[in-house]
Amino acid sequence: MRINRGDKFWVVVDARPASELADILFETTLEGLERQFKGGLTCDDNPTIFMDAAEAEGQARARLVIAKAVRAMRQAPDIWPLKNARFIQIQDGNGETLFEAEL
Numbered sequence: 001m002r003i004n005r006g007d008k009f010w011v012v013v014d015a016r017p018a019s020e021l022a023d024i025l026f027e028t029t030l031e032g033l034e035r036q037f038k039g040g041l042t043c044d045d046n047p048t049i050f051m052d053a054a055e056a057e058g059q060a061r062a063r064l065v066i067a068k069a070v071r072a073m074r075q076a077p078d079i080w081p082l083k084n085a086r087f088i089q090i091q092d093g094n095g096e097t098l099f100e101a102e103l
Contacts, residue, residue, distance in 0.1 A: 001051065003030065004030075005029065005030050005031065006029055007029060007030070008027055008028065008029055009027070009028065009029075009049050009050060009051050010025065010026070010027050010028075010049070010050040010051070010052070010053055010056035010057075011025070011026055011027075011028055011033060011036070011047050011048070011049055011050075011056075012024055012025050012047070012048045012050065012056050012059045012060045012063065013041065013045040013046060013047050013048075013063075014045055014046045014063055014067075015060075015063045015064045015066065015067035016067060017067055017068075017070065017071040017074075019064060019067055020064075021057075021060055021061070021064065024060050024063060024064070025056060025057060025060035027053070033047075033049075065090070069090065085103055086102060086103055087100070087101070087102055087103060088100065088101055088103060
């Protein structure tokens with residue numbers, strides 16, 4: 001796939017605890033992406049480029065869930081027991097497993 005100077009694409013970056021969708025998902029061009037890097041975006045933000053808006057939005061929403069999970073764990077009254085955690089699981093409202101992994 002070839003991307004030229006004026007072609008538009010979507011960029012998703014990692015979410016922070018207080019991020020909203022518009023903070024981590026944006027449409028841009030190569031010139032716009034260059035300005036983002038000059039303005040402080042770094043590769044540590046894990047920018048990912050998408051040509052499909054729906055795919056980009058799905059990735060952004062997943063990154064928001066991760067940030068919310070991290071925030072929830074950090075705000076737990078007693079996080080000390082997490083030192084022994086070996087497995088994590090995320091379920092939807094119906095109890096369906098959406099993600100699970102050994103730590």
